Amino acid sequence: MSYSALITDQTEPNFSQVSSPTNLKIALLTYSTKPRGSVIHTLELAEALHHLGNEVCVYALDKDGTGFDYPLTCNYQLVLAQSAPADMDALIQQRIQEFVDYLSHSEQTYDCYHAQDCISANALAKLVQQQKIPHFVRTVHHIEDYSSPYLQQCQDRSIRGANLCFCVSDHWQTALQQQYQIQAPRIINGVNLGRFTPVLNDTEQDLKERWGLNGSPIYLTVGGIEPRKNSIRLLQAFAQVRSHYPNAQLVIAGGATLFDYQAYRDEFFTIANTLKIKIGHSLVLPGVIADVDLPALYRTADAFVFPSVKEGWGLVLLEAIASGLPVLTSHQTPFTEFLAPTQALLVDPESPTAIAQAMQAMVQPDLSRSLVQHSQSVLSRYTWAASAEMHLHHYKQLLASYA
The missing domain is CATH 3.40.50.2000 (Glycogen Phosphorylase B;)
Structure with missing residues (x-):
């Protein structure tokens, strides 16, 4: 749904006001604690938003109980992912429901709920449908070609159900427009120059x-x-x-x-x-x-x-x-x-x-x-600080359309 459509939609439930015009409460969701690209994006973005003064919490499915092997200064919550069936459709369905169950019982509320993948976005779409959260944002890192009708439906729902989509490249921004007729703002990735350097350190x-x-x-x-x-x-x-x-x-x-x-x-x-x-x-x-x-x-x-x-x-x-x-x-x-x-x-x-x-x-x-x-x-x-600023700009535009 576009910002203009949100502004004119008078049937939207009356959710709580934004916490502050400058600082936001932000939930970032990711499907794993393991270091895949979208997971690292989530964690680095969370840290950058946190350092800008926002209250950030990362929610992640954790299937082995070991949590993140990554230093975080922002808040995070691990969502236990139980043993799942080998069938991929059934596994995805269970993972979505695990997010839904966990967040449904949480007393925490946020200004922005931001999913970084299909699984967490489907969970947020369900919570919007149940009127437990007002809206959600999704970053579309790339679009998959699923052979499974169920997985394809999940992907479609995760994109079409979002009130705002981001893309990290021109390529996927164009693909999103062509395949879904969605105009997604382009945000950037970054690199942590405090971690990655050519200087040797005896390790x-x-x-x-x-x-x-x-x-x-x-x-x-x-x-x-x-x-x-x-x-x-x-x-x-x-x-x-x-x-x-x-x-x-x-x-x-x-x-x-x-x-x-x-x-x-x-x-x-x-x-x-x-x-x-x-x-x-x-x-x-x-x-x-x-x-x-x-x-x-x-x-x-x-x-x-x-x-x-x-x-x-x-x-x-x-x-x-x-x-x-x-x-x-x-x-x-x-x-x-x-x-x-x-x-x-x-x-x-x-x-x-x-x-x-x-x-x-x-x-x-x-x-x-x-x-x-x-x-x-x-x-x-490409810095995470610049990426965080871009995200905040669009978060606040979205929230202003609900004010």
């Missing part, structure tokens, strides 16, 4: 010893093994690189995800075996990285490779740039919205040979230095 050697990172060159990617990360083509490219650099290593960090990509992972490991890429030696899979270790992990690498075929934006690219690494990514949006050919090697993600050629080129000293030097200017344009 890098420990990580190298822990995971056997003794190769040269060392290529790093973050995000795990899954189709949209283009993991198989990256593996095939790495096999070509090894013919020129037999001591090279590829580190694929991360892996926590809601969806089961077992068939794709099985194919990945079959190909690795066929290509004689030894896991634990040439191919290093450290899994989900502890928050305290991630900055140092970037600094153990010689280059960052991210030929993804579908992303909301690509936070890890900024983290790698801030860590002083040359980066490679796909020659497509949204990456080309913020990276020029002088700042990153932009490749055809469908071609393992193109990826391999770029991987070999980017570790050459002159090109590596040039990419690092030219990419640093990107960092000043």
